[in-house]
Amino acid sequence: MEENNKEEKVDLSQLKDLDFAPDWNDKTNKVKNNSKDIPKQRDRRREFKGKQKELPSRYENSFNNKFKITVSADKKILDTLKKGIRKSGISYSLEEINRTIIDKKNRLQITIENLTELDVFFTTTFDNSIFSTKSSAIKHIVNKGLKHVVNITETIGENPSGNFKNILKCTKTDVLLPPKSFHDFESVIKTHLIENRIGLSYDKYVDSLQIVEDELTITKWKNEPLKILSYETKELNNKKRFNKIEAVVGYISSTESEKFIQSSKIIKIKGDNIDRFEKKLNDFMCDFLNTSYQWKKDLFFNILINFKKSGFYIFKYGPKKYLFAAAQNPKSIEVEKLSKNCVKIVELIQSDKPTRILHILSQSEKLKLEKKQILTELKWLVKEGYIKEFSDGTIAC
Secondary structure: OOOOOOOOOOOOOOOOOOOOOOOOOOOOOOOOOOHHHOOOOOOOOOOOHHOOOOOOOHHHHOOOOOOOEEEEEEEOOOOOOHHHHHOOOOOEEEEOOOOOOOOOHHHHEEEEEEEOOOEEEEEOOOOOEEEOOOOHHHHHEOOOOEOOOOOOOOOEEEOOOOOOOEEEOOOOOEEEEOOOOOOOHHHHHHHHHOOOOOOOHHHHHHHEEEOOHHHHHHHHHHOEEEEEEEEOOOOOOOEEEEEOOOHHHHHHHHHOOOOOOOOOEEEEOOOOOOHHHHHHHHHHHHHHHHHHHHHHHHHHHHHHHHHHOOOOEEEEEOOEEEEEEOOOOOOOOOHHHOOHHHHHHHHHHHHHOOHHHHHHHOHHHOOOOOOOHHHHHHHHHHHHOOOEEEEEEEEOO
């Protein structure tokens, strides 16, 4: 059998095309035969031994004590993990499994419950963005999703008339706009905001406009007709038509059904979808995930319970007594029930425990067995529960 210099072992982090089958032909990673290497922690401090971290002062905000947040492993991901572990026969530490879930947000399922009596979450139906107030949801629809609510028609109006000492200029688009004294100033500005998807509020945007007093520029602006937008609802019957955006806002707000905005007290969302929250909710959730210790601890015990209920054998192993999960229950060694080849291998493992597959293969002459025979017997012993294989290639009875 050809041996490579690098061990190919199961990588829990690679959940795509997950294959937990052990590579019985390649166990040559040069790791010291020492039980302290189980599990391989890379000298990091054990997370769950420390005290719970205190949340920083910035965590104190309007959402504090308002929500109940539960973080669990995504069911499909967890089922894939369990299926893979069963297929491989390898024993994995629960801390390793827990860290695998935590490392990628798309492996997390987050449930957020609003604990207040009146306030709920508001989700815009056109893009599933989530807000803490209905007014914020409506503003988002107007700025980003108006075409999903109404059909917008642009028409050409009249040229501006009158004597103007100055006009205004958009600093974002360089478009010329009428002065504040213009009779339809607010409507023109709001039309411009919608048309150019400018995310500022009306008042802040007006404050940002640049005053233009150049006569040639003013004359040029007066010679160009103003744009007028009209809005028509999308119903097949009883269509409504509006000439001002305020009327559209009123239409969205007064619609009784959840056609545009859905409300709920509980939100369930994948961890990689928290960008669907409005900014202040998103910041709150990011702070929670990055600074809170308790949810990681709860996730660990939830995974432990899940594996137990799924029939996995949970045991402690190593000098630090880490918890491990195995798909098969252990069997006591009864020589009379094992083949002579299996007995030889088991006795070698018991005399030098824990050991590695590479070491066992190196004793092929002493065992008077071919390496292929050793690998076959090892695979059977692991699957039956007579011995345990760990993710670093260690073998133990």
